[in-house]
Amino acid sequence: MDWKAEDIIGLVPDELLDDLADETGVDYSVKKLHGKHIFKLFLFGFLNGRAMSLRILETISKSARFKNLFGSQAKPVKHSGIGMRLNKISHQYFEKIFQYLIASPKLETVLFDRKKIMASKIDSTIVTLSSKLLKFGLDDNPGYKTLKFGVSLRASVPVNIMLFKGQENLSEDNALPKLILEQKQKKALNICVFDRGIQRKQNFADFNANKIFFVSRLSTQKITVIKNQPLTDTDTLTFTVTKDQIIRFASDEGMTTEGAKTEFRLITGTTKETKRTMKFLTNVLFLSAVEIAELYKSRWEIETFFKFIKQEMNFSHLLSRSENGIKVIMYLTMIAAILLTLYKKLNQIMGWAVAKLMFLNELDIAMANEWRDEMRLAYSP
Secondary structure, three states, X not given: OOOOHHHHXXXXXXXXXXXXXXXXXXXXXXXXXXXXXXXHXXXXXXHHOOOOOHHHHHHHHHOHHHHHHHOXXXXXXXXXXXXXXXXXXXXXXXXXXXHHHXXXXXXXXXXXXXXXXXXXXXXXXXXXXXXOOOOOOEOOOOOEEEEEEEEEEEOOEEEEEEEEOOHHHHOHHHHHHHHHOOOOOOOOEEEEEEOOOOOOHHHHHXXXXXXXXXXXXXXXXXXXXXXXXXXXXXXXXXXXXXXEEEEEEOOOOOOOHHHHOOOEEEEEEEEOOOOOEEEEEEOOOOOOHHHHHHHHHOOHHHHHHHHHHHHOOOOOOOOOOOHHHHHHHHHHHHHHHHHHXXXXXXXXXXXXXXXXXXXXXXXXXXXXXXXXXXXXXXXXX
């Protein structure tokens, strides 16, 4: 199924942008840079190239190409005005666009595609700025502030994002469970896949108690083996399974009484290339050991996603220094990433840079065709 760029942009119609503006009051007492204009300006900026700055956005707002593609009648604004608006414009407006998009029937069709089991890849990424430029954030290195974002990815599409606040969230054991416990079951059985940043035993027990299926790496925790399970299939292309066991944690330190009783499944094996031993902890009993190993391997998808938004969507260089402005950019980046991911995925395009170029060129062609029809009608005898 091929989707045109117009179809993708149409997932966020003008009527929705206007309705959400009324609902959130985003344009109250504002003469320039309405929420809809900011949305379209940033979307075009994300698609138009890697580098982005307030001055580049000012130039884009003046360009005929931007006005023609998005039907923008707004007057050009200076980069300083864009910066000031970012600091004050309601981030809830863009959050609601994001929530609408991920809940839309068309996107759900892509996400689930009649699958009974889906995997959510969960991880965090950080952006570090000088503490002279940023007054809030986490203190990790002297002279710098760290912004930490947690993302949940499903079928290559970001379906949830959080900006973590509070010094305690430097630890993945404190930050990521907030994102994982927010997982909502929809139309398919969901399995959370995450790296070994989470190692607190009670976290695993909490996931199990909340009926959240997960697959993760286990580091050095001591275990008590309850049962060794027979192995049928043992090999993937890159991994050999050697053990499939039902276990408990040997120590109940830091765990509740009920949590200490929780049984888990532990898959042990070695990588074929480096012969490195790896252990996967899970509460999934309905998949084979090989399927668990392959599921964890698919986690690499979120690392690719982080590289994409930082290199292609300018996420390493946030254009605002206020908490509100950073949240605005966070949601705008995720919305643009969803639209571009859908275009890339549905049209089977290999690279992100190629997808961006094709997406924007296709919008240009669609606009040219629309003008051609109007010109033919105007000048026909």
